[in-house]
Amino acid sequence: MLQRILNQRLWSLFVKEFRQIRRNRRLVIMLIIPPTLNIILFGLALNPNFENLRLGVVDYSSTPDSRDLVSAFTEGLVFRIDGYYSSPDDLGRAIGKGDLDAGLVISYDFARKRARRETAEVQLLVDAVNANTATIAGGYATRIIASLNQKIAISTRRATVTPHLTLLYNPGLKSSWFITTGMIGLLLVLQGSVVSSASLVREKELGTIEQLLMTPAGSSELIIAKVAPIFLLLAFDIGLALVVARLAFGVPMRGSLVLFFLSASLCVICGIGLGMMIATFTRTQQQAQLMGFFTNPPLAILSGATTPIEAMPAWLQPVTAINPVKHFAVIARSIMLKGSSADVLYRELLALAVIALVMISVSAWRFRKQLS
Amino acid sequence: MKRILAQVRKELTQLVRDRLTFALALVLPVLLLLLLSKATSLTVKDIPVAVQDLDKTPLSRQYIEAVGASLSFKVSALPQAISPESALDQNLARATLIIPPQFERKLERGQNVELQWLIDGTDANTANIMRGKAAAITQSFNAQLQPAPPRVAIQPKVRYWFNPGREDLKYFGPGVLAFGMTMFPTLLAALALSREGDLKTILQVYVSSITAFEYLLGKVIAYTIVAWAEWIAGMIILFAGFGLSLAGDPGPLLITTFFYLLCTTCMGTMLGAAIPNQAAAIQAAQLSGFLTAFLLSGYIFPVENIPQPLRFLSNFVPMRYYLDAIRDAFLRGGGWPAMWPAPIALALLSGLFFWRAWSVMKDMQVKA
Numbered sequence: 001m002l003q004r005i006l007n008q009r010l011w012s013l014f015v016k017e018f019r020q021i022r023r024n025r026r027l028v029i030m031l032i033i034p035p036t037l038n039i040i041l042f043g044l045a046l047n048p049n050f051e052n053l054r055l056g057v058v059d060y061s062s063t064p065d066s067r068d069l070v071s072a073f074t075e076g077l078v079f080r081i082d083g084y085y086s087s088p089d090d091l092g093r094a095i096g097k098g099d100l101d102a103g104l105v106i107s108y109d110f111a112r113k114r115a116r117r118e119t120a121e122v123q124l125l126v127d128a129v130n131a132n133t134a135t136i137a138g139g140y141a142t143r144i145i146a147s148l149n150q151k152i153a154i155s156t157r158r159a160t161v162t163p164h165l166t167l168l169y170n171p172g173l174k175s176s177w178f179i180t181t182g183m184i185g186l187l188l189v190l191q192g193s194v195v196s197s198a199s200l201v202r203e204k205e206l207g208t209i210e211q212l213l214m215t216p217a218g219s220s221e222l223i224i225a226k227v228a229p230i231f232l233l234l235a236f237d238i239g240l241a242l243v244v245a246r247l248a249f250g251v252p253m254r255g256s257l258v259l260f261f262l263s264a265s266l267c268v269i270c271g272i273g274l275g276m277m278i279a280t281f282t283r284t285q286q287q288a289q290l291m292g293f294f295t296n297p298p299l300a301i302l303s304g305a306t307t308p309i310e311a312m313p314a315w316l317q318p319v320t321a322i323n324p325v326k327h328f329a330v331i332a333r334s335i336m337l338k339g340s341s342a343d344v345l346y347r348e349l350l351a352l353a354v355i356a357l358v359m360i361s362v363s364a365w366r367f368r369k370q371l372s
Numbered sequence: 373m374k375r376i377l378a379q380v381r382k383e384l385t386q387l388v389r390d391r392l393t394f395a396l397a398l399v400l401p402v403l404l405l406l407l408l409s410k411a412t413s414l415t416v417k418d419i420p421v422a423v424q425d426l427d428k429t430p431l432s433r434q435y436i437e438a439v440g441a442s443l444s445f446k447v448s449a450l451p452q453a454i455s456p457e458s459a460l461d462q463n464l465a466r467a468t469l470i471i472p473p474q475f476e477r478k479l480e481r482g483q484n485v486e487l488q489w490l491i492d493g494t495d496a497n498t499a500n501i502m503r504g505k506a507a508a509i510t511q512s513f514n515a516q517l518q519p520a521p522p523r524v525a526i527q528p529k530v531r532y533w534f535n536p537g538r539e540d541l542k543y544f545g546p547g548v549l550a551f552g553m554t555m556f557p558t559l560l561a562a563l564a565l566s567r568e569g570d571l572k573t574i575l576q577v578y579v580s581s582i583t584a585f586e587y588l589l590g591k592v593i594a595y596t597i598v599a600w601a602e603w604i605a606g607m608i609i610l611f612a613g614f615g616l617s618l619a620g621d622p623g624p625l626l627i628t629t630f631f632y633l634l635c636t637t638c639m640g641t642m643l644g645a646a647i648p649n650q651a652a653a654i655q656a657a658q659l660s661g662f663l664t665a666f667l668l669s670g671y672i673f674p675v676e677n678i679p680q681p682l683r684f685l686s687n688f689v690p691m692r693y694y695l696d697a698i699r700d701a702f703l704r705g706g707g708w709p710a711m712w713p714a715p716i717a718l719a720l721l722s723g724l725f726f727w728r729a730w731s732v733m734k735d736m737q738v739k740a
Contacts, residue, residue, distance in 0.1 A: 125531050126532050129703045131543050132414040132543075133674060136501065139500070146511050161486075162485075163507060163510045164489065166488070290654065297408065302407075307412055311416045316410060
């Protein structure tokens, strides 16, 4: 049985492709360096955790009470006092120039109202140019004042509801865990499409495809032999990405490694299918690469790999269903961070398999039509 | 001067005749702007929250209603058969809320009650937002509990300046324009130079009377003009399509834009001059125009959050300066006092890139 397989045309074609790829040093480097760098860079650079937001203070009250409030703000790591200002106008100008992220204005009657047990109002100005930073800064400020209120309220004793907030799966809120698990799928699809389109288009460009057609091998055999070695090389990338994510950021692997590799292979097939599709539309390697400019940004942005899908407009969210990167991001996060198993992830796995099947069969069909 | 103009005309004619490159130059930036500025956002809406109400009293329902009334959350009931943790495991919800039995009775007796919020921390940023919202909702619920005069000691009044609705589009729309203007001019200029090397037409340039300086300047002028066309198309979309408007004087923005487009074109010219191979030049443009701009410019998260050795590199990314300027122009309207460093930094970088391109090419001319 094994002998029969080895003697077949398919096997010799496979060996030819494999050697061709191995001798192409640039390709081998491309399979190792960019994924490693990308995972590390993305994990390091895309960081939404805020520390040291610059806070300006106008303290008209200047009493122990108001100083308590200011020090409550600086106790955590989130805010740091950048300076005291003499009037809200000065403070406003500083925010307008972008010198401050937020400003706190404490009025003259702050201590008096506190002494009379009336509600004292303080003003918090947040630079909302960056909506996300502003939302998080406002949230932190509210929590700081809420806990101060609670400290004060202990003496006056009244029934309150306190939320007991528990963060699951990623208690340190490390954004690198979110980004790297999303990036793995993106890398596999992008790498798969680049490598497979390059290797198919090269034969077209150099005219060697005619020589291959002269051999007794059928067109489907040609395609399989072309794609199989690329698949094996990218399977190596799956492992590489996992190791890098583990070593650089300590991303855990709480679920089944086998399931992860299985679904990642589906992701690779999607990438190869995309590359084959691009190869059927282009004649030169340069054109194929330029086509990548049309396909890659939407693949990356509409995937939820770096920004949450829930933040996209409602009409755009269904579009992401045809993006393999999106499904794999859900799978990777569930397996690695939550330890989920196949019975939970069957929808995403099915979607990934369908996308892979459609991509491969449509592009193989187009390719065979062009060959004959 | 005449030679430079001739070079500019030749470049523009060549561009218009090449269909793929032309689509890349004018159609793609517009499409990307439409798509990406809508899609990049961090403001999550309708996050599914599964609620297990073990109390089932008017008061517990009032709390759940308060959660559902928030724009960020969408409440659904979780049957008691499913444990709250497994609801998160199975991606049924991003957070679960458990209201303990005797919730109402304890509150009426004046006892403190603890609520359980389990938050899926997979997406750190969204988890942070959920945590803040949960605290704020509970705080206002507490305030409502007391029918007596409000007894909160300190009441913060938070005002969000420049973007009171905290709309992401106002932040990311101009950001995508800046992103497109670093991606495409760099790519087109790099292609234009490396194509001459690839097709060996550069040899014809060598034997002509044009100097390296004129040759490069001609390319830079031609592709800066293309970049301006792209920029104007992008601005039309931001104004007409998304209804954004400038917050102040357009003068500083126009001048900064001039240097930015010059800078990204010069960067492409430098790459194309150094790499006489189109495929490799595309990759280099992708690396510098796409990846570094995406990561090191502050496009999604602020530059200050990048750890130090990497943050230093961001000083060489032109988009970083332009982002500050264009976001200021659209939102803050700070004008020159806020914007002056941007054009200077961009002019310096343009000079640096052009000088690098020139030092590669300067010995090209065949001495007569």
